[in-house]
Amino acid sequence: MEYLLFIGSFFAILLCNVVESYAYIIKGYILKGNERKTIGLASWIQYCARILYVFVLLFLSALYEFFGFRQQILYLLLWSTMISLVAVGCVFYSIRFRYFVNLIVRPLVKFTYPDLIKERFPINVSNFSIKTKIFVVSFVSSFMLGMALILPFVVAIKYPEYRMMATYIGQFINFFATALTFSYIEPKLFSELDSCTNNTSDFSEIGKNILYSKFLSLIFVNLIIILIVL
Numbered sequence: 690m691e692y693l694l695f696i697g698s699f700f701a702i703l704l705c706n707v708v709e710s711y712a713y714i715i716k717g718y719i720l721k722g723n724e725r726k727t728i729g730l731a732s733w734i735q736y737c738a739r740i741l742y743v744f745v746l747l748f749l750s751a752l753y754e755f756f757g758f759r760q761q762i763l764y765l766l767l768w769s770t771m772i773s774l775v776a777v778g779c780v781f782y783s784i785r786f787r788y789f790v791n792l793i794v795r796p797l798v799k800f801t802y803p804d805l806i807k808e809r810f811p812i813n814v815s816n817f818s819i820k821t822k823i824f825v826v827s828f829v830s831s832f833m834l835g836m837a838l839i840l841p842f843v844v845a846i847k848y849p850e851y852r853m854m855a856t857y858i859g860q861f862i863n864f865f866a867t868a869l870t871f872s873y874i875e876p877k878l879f880s881e882l883d884s885c886t887n888n889t890s891d892f893s894e895i896g897k898n899i900l901y902s903k904f905l906s907l908i909f910v911n912l913i914i915i916l917i918v919l
Contacts, residue, residue, distance in 0.1 A: 691756040698748040699769045701741055702838075704793075706773035709738040710780050710903060711790045716875075717896015718810045719882055727810075728879070730802045734794055742838070749842060759846045760918075766839055767914045774907045781812070781900060812892045817901065824898045827874050831906035833866035839910065843917055874899065 716731035749765075752758040779786035791809065798806045837859045844855035878895045 691752060691758070694748045694752055694756075695758070695761070695765060698745055698752070699765055701745045701748065702766070702769035703773050703776060705738050705742050705745065706770075706907065707776045707780055707790055708741070708794060709735055710777045710900065711787070711794065712738065713896065713899055713903070714780070714787075714812055714892075715810050717878060717882075717893045717899065718812070719893060720805075720808065720810075723805065724882055726802050726805060727808075728882075730798060730805055733801050734797055737797055745838070753842065753845060762842050763846065763914070763918050766842070767911070767918050770835070770907065770911050770914060774904075774911055777904055777907060781904070784811075812897075812900075817897050818894055819901075820895060820898050823874065823877055823895055824902050826869060827899045827902035828906050830866045830869040830874060831903045832909055833862050833869075835906060835910035836913070837863040837866065839914060839917075 712731045712735040715727055715734065718727055720727045749762055752762060776786075780790060788809065795806060840862065841852070841855040841859035844858075845852035848855075878893065878899065881893045881895045
């Protein structure tokens with residue numbers, strides 16, 4: 690049972706990162722005539738990724754409380770985030786991998802917006818113009834979300850007497866990062882989508898900044914986990 694939870698946690702973390710990145714590709718894509726539908730679809734996919742994130746917390750908590758996993762959880766977090774980094778990079782740069790992710794989320798699309806099921810949401814991330822403020826805020830938000838998963842378990846393993854406090858600290862970090870996303874990052878993204886006068890489908894510059902900042906935050910989260918494990 691414990692090994693099923695361990696393997697399930699690994700793939701759930703990987704899937705969370707890949708699906709949430711793909712959701713932001715959809716959210717930043719300007720699909721003429723279907724702008725509201727793409728935002729609704731992206732939000733739905735992102736919400737499902739967050740539900741999966743809750744299951745990850747549940748699985749890891751069970752491994753800690755019932756099966757006595759300690760250092761193994763740190764290695765699980767390390768390898769899952771490292772492979773997530775590679776997978777997210779593939780989402781950005783590989784059309785074939787993006788098509789594979791599209792197949793994974795297709796049931797979610799069919800359930801809510803079946804008329805968008807054939808859309809592929811192409812993205813050219815090579816043509817990138819950095820917008821410093823949105824990039825930094827998005828990086829901080831994504832980094833905090835990553836740490837909200839890792840920090841409670843690190844504290845619980847190193848200082849088990851403070852594990853209850855660590856849990857609430859993780860929730861507070863998650864809340865603050867989510868507040869940054871909803872109060873600043875996404876309003877800027879939606880304003881750009883609304884002001885777009887191009888009559889053809891395209892990908893927003895702020896959307897690219899969000900994706901690159903998320904990728905960079907994953908690198909930093911990986912470095913922190915490596916330092917903790919070593």
